[in-house]
Amino acid sequence: MIQKGWLGRDVISILDFTRDDLETLFETAEQMKKMLTEGRVPRLLEGRIIALAFFEPSTRTRLSFETAAKRLGAETIGFAGEEATSLAKGENLADTIRMLDGYADAIVIRHRYEGSALYAAEVAEKPVINAGDGRQHHPTQAMLDLYTVKELFGTIDGLVYGVLGDLRFGRAASSFILALTLYRPRKLYLVSPPLLRARPEVKARLEEAGVAYEEVERLEDVLGELDVLYVTRIQRERFPDPREYEKVRGSYRVTRELLEKAAKPELRVLHPLPRVDEITANVDTTPYAAYFLQARNGVPVRMALLSLILGAEV
Amino acid sequence: MIQKGWLGRDVISILDFTRDDLETLFETAEQMKKMLTEGRVPRLLEGRIIALAFFEPSTRTRLSFETAAKRLGAETIGFAGEEATSLAKGENLADTIRMLDGYADAIVIRHRYEGSALYAAEVAEKPVINAGDGRQHHPTQAMLDLYTVKELFGTIDGLVYGVLGDLRFGRAASSFILALTLYRPRKLYLVSPPLLRARPEVKARLEEAGVAYEEVERLEDVLGELDVLYVTRIQRERFPDPREYEKVRGSYRVTRELLEKAAKPELRVLHPLPRVDEITANVDTTPYAAYFLQARNGVPVRMALLSLILGAEV
């Protein structure tokens, strides 16, 4: 059945969606995942074209949208990397979006500036999907993160979450925190160095939603309580003094030794990837590691999203 | 019915085509546009592969060919941008074309050097389509420009045209002027600074075809007479002395104020896009603006072209 509330919808922020919306998405994603596993995916979007406008590079998110579209028989057009840079210098964003709006059936956009996706949605007649803009919004990442939590625990409510790393500039972390305001986490720990704490507007939203949260500096202090640890990268460049970075980096690195010493056996570690060294490779083969599952979930969740928005019957 | 005159044909210059050829193209394009609007495009080119050899960057033309191919179920392969540059440095053009000729069913080429498309057509057995080479030829742009005029006015003959901007180095402008020699415009104004006037060979062709044309320096002098104003960009770098550019730039910028003051209500403004500031954004929402329609027409016109050349029955 075509989901009317979803048809033609823009995806700008995770906060545009209700729990019911996400429930529909997750059910559809589950069907997609089943069909992928069984190797029999119907060509629901044959003849459709998805524009991928990546003004900022992103291999993982881009390829996952591309895979999602192509698994369903759709085609993609677009640009990324160098080409996008030169585009960004010349033509204004509105004209570029109008071009894609004339060619494609939906537009996926990534852009470094906050608000670009919303602006694109205002210009375009076709649905626009934000694949990350500015420092806060990456709604499809949050969708697949929540889907993965639900797959692992059977629920998103009632769990203790820790979000670790750069909560100030990292859009995946912000989106995940905002997404939790749609649910009832038992407790949320925001673990970061003081310089990289979550932005006031994000914390205001947590308060408004009544989410019990606490800001802490050291993972060790809370690790034993967590059901879900969402790790993100801390970039050395964020620190005015590199020695400051060297001092803190150890506190934000997740190792097998640390987990085995201090975490609950049920703990699951998420990461939007790519990672550099914030999760050591020896975690990969432990039951804690859920980030590869999470990465693979990008495809069925984005397949579900595209088919709901484009009105394809599953 | 397969159009025999079109099957396997190279597209090098707009002057290779007759009015009858273009009539067939426009009728096919109209069918394509209808099918696009109704969302039921048959996969006429399924299994076919179109090579896109963009030795010079072009997002708009490239994506429009790619969309046209994919809407009809064809696939594309190829290169653009940086990669093309490094290719251009190493292997000779003939070997690169032979490679694509061995892989694909048709080759779309853009290249900075005049004559590249013709040379490629001599090397390749498969049809070659010029997506812009050198300073004069961009035949598929001219096709969609003419198609748009016809869609707007019901005819291409009998209208008063102004072509504005860089008529010396701009290949879209030259191709449009040359294309008009296949028709009977009532009058053609070539509006440019003296340095950027149309090339002698283009004017010779106008004379040969008996097109009444006049070269003028200021748009204001002729704007009131025009049915169609074709705007192109003037690059500052064309002027040996930047102060010269500053002096003239105002005369070549099309604004809402100017149009409302001096143009006929029926005037329609075309532009091959991308634009920088030669048409101000406040024109976009006036009835004068036809350039977004024109850009969208790139897809059905190129769909028609590909299906005629590859012998697909509509």
Place this chain on the structure above:
Amino acid sequence: MIQKGWLGRDVISILDFTRDDLETLFETAEQMKKMLTEGRVPRLLEGRIIALAFFEPSTRTRLSFETAAKRLGAETIGFAGEEATSLAKGENLADTIRMLDGYADAIVIRHRYEGSALYAAEVAEKPVINAGDGRQHHPTQAMLDLYTVKELFGTIDGLVYGVLGDLRFGRAASSFILALTLYRPRKLYLVSPPLLRARPEVKARLEEAGVAYEEVERLEDVLGELDVLYVTRIQRERFPDPREYEKVRGSYRVTRELLEKAAKPELRVLHPLPRVDEITANVDTTPYAAYFLQARNGVPVRMALLSLILGAEV
């Protein structure tokens, strides 16, 4: 019939295959070539996705894999060039491969480091195909080279081969030499300057296989005996002293004049392409030239490979 020995197989080195394996591959390739010629290729791989992970640039190999996949109805995702470079700097190879393993049904990898493809195959669950890594292995190139010899001579055994050029660093030449150890060449001449002779491990393998080979410095000395001349490029940068290069370059350039003077009429010249000036353009139109045929054979051979590995019934 699905070829069980091929299903899900990694393709790392040509030496992983037996003559029987290659016989199956060549028969399948012949069917593919017939279907391509007749313009009726079944969509055997519809719904499948092939990841193209080109960490090192390669237009020809990449586009030939892409064409092979798309001719059979499969889709491709991936990266190449600049983007690949920045990837190579950040994320580790294993994580990148895991990402592609989660998205696609097979992974084609090119990488400058020896052993990358094998490492990727260890990380990935899906089949991995080496599209060239390090200095020795380019198995799919060797496959199409052998297929071309067989098409030209009806056999690979019993012929006299010359392999010319950079036998030390050139992976296409090394792979071809290694491939010949699976067959019974009558004689194999390794023609190169002393600095660029074949590596010890390659020669050890020739000896082990009982292939009669000889290292020579001048093509002229052996040209008259050859049935097959496999030419590869010598890069000026390989010589510590450029004057050394200038001295030898003439001995390694294949011209029409040389061939007409000294070669047997049955000689056929192969080259993995791209070439710069090691075969002059006047050879192209002689019966000696088999390198364009060889290049075109990349598509049916890779179509055969993909369909065997992915278990598609021809």
